[in-house]
Amino acid sequence: MSRREAGASAVLALLLAAPACRPGGDAAPGRPAVLRMLVPANERPFWLPLAESFAKARPGVRLELEEGPVPTDLRESLTTSALLSRDGTWDLVYLDVTWTSKLAAAGWLLPLDDAFGEAERAAFLPQALAAGVFRGRLYRVPFRTDVGLLYYRADLLAAAGIAPPRTFAELETAARRLQSPPERWGFLWQGAQYEGLVCFFLEVLHGHGGSWIDPETLEVGLDRPEAEAALALLVRARGAGGVSPPGVTAYREEETRHLFQSGRAVFLRSWPYVFRLAQREGSAVAGKIGVLPVPTLSGAPGSGTLGGWGLAVARASRQPEKAIAFVRHATTLESQRLFCAPTGFAPARRDGYADPELLAANPFLAELGKIHASATARPVVARYAQASDVLQRHLTGALAGLATPREALAAAARETRALLGEAP
Amino acid sequence: MSTVLARRARLERALLLSPVLLLLALVVAVPALRVLLLGFTRTELADGVVTSWAGLATHARTLGDGRFLSALRNTALFTFLSVLLEVTLGTALALLLDRSFRGRGALRAVVLVPWALPTSVMALAWAWIFHDTFGMANDLLLRLGLIEAPVAWLAQPGTAMAALVVADAWKTTPFVALILLAGLQGIPREVIEAARVDGAGAFARFRRITLPLLVPSLVVATLFRSIQAWGAFDVVWVMTGGGPGGSTETLALYAYQSWFRYLDFGYGAAIAVQGMLVALLLAAVVVRLASRREEA
Numbered sequence: 113m114s115r116r117e118a119g120a121s122a123v124l125a126l127l128l129a130a131p132a133c134r135p136g137g138d139a140a141p142g143r144p145a146v147l148r149m150l151v152p153a154n155e156r157p158f159w160l161p162l163a164e165s166f167a168k169a170r171p172g173v174r175l176e177l178e179e180g181p182v183p184t185d186l187r188e189s190l191t192t193s194a195l196l197s198r199d200g201t202w203d204l205v206y207l208d209v210t211w212t213s214k215l216a217a218a219g220w221l222l223p224l225d226d227a228f229g230e231a232e233r234a235a236f237l238p239q240a241l242a243a244g245v246f247r248g249r250l251y252r253v254p255f256r257t258d259v260g261l262l263y264y265r266a267d268l269l270a271a272a273g274i275a276p277p278r279t280f281a282e283l284e285t286a287a288r289r290l291q292s293p294p295e296r297w298g299f300l301w302q303g304a305q306y307e308g309l310v311c312f313f314l315e316v317l318h319g320h321g322g323s324w325i326d327p328e329t330l331e332v333g334l335d336r337p338e339a340e341a342a343l344a345l346l347v348r349a350r351g352a353g354g355v356s357p358p359g360v361t362a363y364r365e366e367e368t369r370h371l372f373q374s375g376r377a378v379f380l381r382s383w384p385y386v387f388r389l390a391q392r393e394g395s396a397v398a399g400k401i402g403v404l405p406v407p408t409l410s411g412a413p414g415s416g417t418l419g420g421w422g423l424a425v426a427r428a429s430r431q432p433e434k435a436i437a438f439v440r441h442a443t444t445l446e447s448q449r450l451f452c453a454p455t456g457f458a459p460a461r462r463d464g465y466a467d468p469e470l471l472a473a474n475p476f477l478a479e480l481g482k483i484h485a486s487a488t489a490r491p492v493v494a495r496y497a498q499a500s501d502v503l504q505r506h507l508t509g510a511l512a513g514l515a516t517p518r519e520a521l522a523a524a525a526r527e528t529r530a531l532l533g534e535a536p
Numbered sequence: 537m538s539t540v541l542a543r544r545a546r547l548e549r550a551l552l553l554s555p556v557l558l559l560l561a562l563v564v565a566v567p568a569l570r571v572l573l574l575g576f577t578r579t580e581l582a583d584g585v586v587t588s589w590a591g592l593a594t595h596a597r598t599l600g601d602g603r604f605l606s607a608l609r610n611t612a613l614f615t616f617l618s619v620l621l622e623v624t625l626g627t628a629l630a631l632l633l634d635r636s637f638r639g640r641g642a643l644r645a646v647v648l649v650p651w652a653l654p655t656s657v658m659a660l661a662w663a664w665i666f667h668d669t670f671g672m673a674n675d676l677l678l679r680l681g682l683i684e685a686p687v688a689w690l691a692q693p694g695t696a697m698a699a700l701v702v703a704d705a706w707k708t709t710p711f712v713a714l715i716l717l718a719g720l721q722g723i724p725r726e727v728i729e730a731a732r733v734d735g736a737g738a739f740a741r742f743r744r745i746t747l748p749l750l751v752p753s754l755v756v757a758t759l760f761r762s763i764q765a766w767g768a769f770d771v772v773w774v775m776t777g778g779g780p781g782g783s784t785e786t787l788a789l790y791a792y793q794s795w796f797r798y799l800d801f802g803y804g805a806a807i808a809v810q811g812m813l814v815a816l817l818l819a820a821v822v823v824r825l826a827s828r829r830e831e832a
Binding site for chain 2: 192196361376497506515
């Protein structure tokens with residue numbers, strides 16, 4: 113290599129190291145402005161009609177949908193790193209119900225209070241809307257919702273003359289009578305160390321009259337007897353002679369769905385998406401399933417954990433006004449029809465549950481609407497992710513027999529209090 | 537005259553190396569330094585990510601953090617078990633591949649397939665193998681009569697760790713075998729032949745000649761693998777997510793969670809730095825032991 117070449121490679125190295133050019137946000141005259149958003153690859157086809165209708169409603173602005181990985185936690189890290197760099201890569205954020213507090217506390221989202229007034233907010237399911245409010249300001253507008261449900265094998269229960277269970281005791285008895293492990297298990301749920309376990313545990317906890325974290329007072333209820341009873345129920349279900357397989361502590365949604373759908377379980381706690389898949393052709397349980405609210409101690413309809421996805425505007429966006437226009441557009445009834453009718457996802461708007469067009473596409477919505485009305489959101493606290501991880505670790509610890517429910521919950525309560533105490 | 541030439545040569549060498557050094561500085565030194573500095577800061581989320589100087593306070597947090605200690609223990613256990621298994625199996629594999637037999641070339645290539653697979657892909661496959669209901673591991677063991685009922689491998693602390701070690705060993709044993717194979721081929725055949733003539737049996741030849749001469753390669757393989765295993769992330773992330781009860785959470789996983797999920801950048805950096813210090817210490821011990829052995 114000659115000296116000149118050496119010099120040239122030094123220059124090249126410098127060029128390589130120079131920050132990459134930022135993607136242009138503002139449109140050149142005559143060309144449409146581009147809004148960018150990351151969506152899971154499997155949802156993108158259903159977003160396209162929305163992008164099209166937006167282009168018609170708002171000529172001169174185009175929505176570009178970037179395909180992201182399907183697993184939620186991977187998109188969580190992608191979103192975090194993009195927002196952290198504040199380069200306006202994405203104008204819009206499609207976010208899970210639990211991300212709001214963290215991203216808002218980091219100052220990465222634009223408050224939408226002015227854009228969405230009282231009248232507009234009243235159109236949404238109240239719990240879904242509340243999940244987007246952090247420290248009194250609205251950051252996330254709900255787009256679609258999810259709620260925890262109890263699926264059951266209507267055929268098996270009818271054949272045995274058992275009424276659909278309303279209480280935990282009824283559920284346990286019915287599951288025990290109808291199961292024949294390991295071919296068919298009584299009750300499946302999500303028991304792996306991840307967010308899904310927290311969602312399920314909260315339903316059992318609330319069903320026992322307990323509570324996790326009060327978002328207002330930051331009071332922690334994990335070391336009360338109700339919580340111990342709730343966890344003891346899960347430990348018993350998974351234990352010897354129980355109604356749930358030992359492997360349940362490694363199951364996420366899909367493992368439980370596969371087992372249920374192949375006819376190997378009587379009851380399943382999961383989300384609405386299972387309904388459509390379990391009822392379609394080729395499923396071993398098509399036409400044989402029913403849906404119930406999650407059970408409680410008393411028999412009153414339980415409160416399913418609220419999940420779902422919403423839209424927010426990145427503070428780093430260079431075209432916030434256009435991004436807000438899209439949030440507005442995507443949350444009209446017309447748009448909800450476009451997205452929810454073909455997918456079977458539940459709308460975030462209240463009128464979606466009474467809409468003839470959506471009900472025709474998905475009759476299950478009528479039932480879902482009732483269950484949604486009593487759903488409980490997870491607490492909106494800045495350190496939600498840590499609090500959830502503390503709970504996950506101690507729940508799985510107790511399930512795996514590393515600690516008794518009482519010890520596990522006492523430790524979880526202590527760590528949660530320390531965590532919330534040090535939060536600003 | 538000669539000093540002038542020497543100086544010119546040195547200058548030229550520096551000039552030629554500078555682009556690479558610059559690139560290395562930018563992609564390795566700068567981020568590493570940044571992490572090091574970040575470990576001395578405190579991150580708060582108060583209407584924005586607020587970073588303030590914390591001195592050693594952030595590092596001190598690990599002392600009272602049971603989760604850090606458990607992650608440290610898990611990382612050490614995982615590293616020890618997986619490297620032990622890999623070096624043992626890798627030595628056996630290398631000895632086999634060193635012999636001459638038909639199809640050796642093809643086998644040497646095939647053996648590398650696990651090493652070439654992306655870790656996340658193979659981890660996903662292993663997660664299904666260890667699945668309690670649909671998994672092959674249970675099916676096989678049940679048929680062989682080694683277990684009486686299906687085992688929920690990934691749902692119990694001990695078996696979950698064992699499953700991780702097996703998956704990791706499956707993937708990286710070829711790498712160890714490759715290094716050791718190169719080492720074996722550097723051993724002069726005459727020495728082994730001479731031992732044979734002197735009446736040494738196969739085991740004595742391995743124990744007295746092959747193994748001592750293989751020590752430098754063993755050290756290299758152990759070091760490489762220990763450092764990699766110490767930073768294990770993908771295999772754990774995919775197979776157990778750190779569960780159950782945090783019993784398989786590694787330091788890398790904890791640091792990642794602190795950064796990307798908790799937005800606690802200071803503490804994430806402190807975890808990474810402390811983990812690295814322990815790894816360096818371990819590496820120093822391995823090198824020291826090996827060099828003493830070589831001298832002896």
